[in-house]
Amino acid sequence: AQKVTQAQTEISVVEKEDVTLDCVYETRDTTYYLFWYKQPPSGELVFLIRRNSFDEQNEISGRYSWNFQKSTSSFNFTITASQVVDSAVYFCALRDLEYGNKLVFGAGTILRVKS
Amino acid sequence: GAVVSQHPSWVICKSGTSVKIECRSLDFQATTMFWYRQFPKQSLMLMATSNEGSKATYEQGVEKDKFLINHASLTLSTLTVTSAHPEDSSFYICSASLSGGVQETQYFGPGTRLLVL
Numbered sequence: 001a002q003k004v005t006q007a008q009t010e011i012s013v014v015e016k017e018d019v020t021l022d023c024v025y026e027t028r029d030t031t032y033y034l035f036w037y038k039q040p041p042s043g044e045l046v047f048l049i050r051r052n053s054f055d056e057q058n059e060i061s062g063r064y065s066w067n068f069q070k071s072t073s074s075f076n077f078t079i080t081a082s083q084v085v086d087s088a089v090y091f092c093a094l095r096d097l098e099y100g101n102k103l104v105f106g107a108g109t110i111l112r113v114k115s
Numbered sequence: 116g117a118v119v120s121q122h123p124s125w126v127i128c129k130s131g132t133s134v135k136i137e138c139r140s141l142d143f144q145a146t147t148m149f150w151y152r153q154f155p156k157q158s159l160m161l162m163a164t165s166n167e168g169s170k171a172t173y174e175q176g177v178e179k180d181k182f183l184i185n186h187a188s189l190t191l192s193t194l195t196v197t198s199a200h201p202e203d204s205s206f207y208i209c210s211a212s213l214s215g216g217v218q219e220t221q222y223f224g225p226g227t228r229l230l231v232l
Contacts (some may be wrong), residue, residue, distance in 0.1 A: 035220070043206060045159075045223035047117075091158065103149070103210075103221055105158045 002027050002099045004092050006106035013082050014114050021077045021109045023092030032096035034075045040088040082113045118142050119211050121224035129232055136194045136227045138209030144189035145211035153206040165192050199231045
């Protein structure tokens with residue numbers, strides 16, 4: 001069955017610290033897509049990244065980086081030099097063919113960045 | 116690009132009334148739109164998938180007669196909560212994608228907070 005686990009319910013860091021948000025997924029499909037979304041207090045989900053199962057290259061975008069490892073079924077997200085504006089709930093999500101192309105979300109990780 | 120809007124952003128209504136929420140893709144045509152519900156401090160739960168011009172597909176446990184979904188055009192889907200009750204109070208979020216294919220990114224609207232008194 002498809003499942004996304006974000007074991008960290010809440011993380012608090014001080015500004016400028018690096019922080020890694022963990023995501024572990026389960027799927028029987030060989031073709032699948034992984035996503036990260038940010039949900040600030042306003043509520044809107046902001047798309048951050050999409051990664052397909054055949055591309056294990058790590059990606060960096062500014063202060064954000066993602067580490068995709070199929071061997072451990074993980075797709076972790078690191079924020080470098082965190083800022084107060086990074087405070088939000090972050091969701092990891094999975095989409096595969098077996099589940100009819102629906103997004104399966106993890107429970108989310110609340111990130112609090114203190115100044 | 117890939118902007119999705121929702122209207123209204125907030126709605127307060129009396130128990131027993133119906134509420135319509137609109138979801139629009141502003142700069143792309145969305146063959147598929149999705150409706151989610153999110154309770155406080157919880158994750159998003161998919162309610163239904165709607166494809167333009169056809170009936171919506173509801174997730175198990177979601178009452179299709181209570182949550183009416185219409186996807187009449189490639190840029191507009193509506194969710195109507197009929198005979199709303201306090202337990203229907205929640206944050207409703209829509210998303211849209213170009214084709215609904217597995218590789219497609221879903222872009223989310225800003226959400227609608229519904230409070231039923």
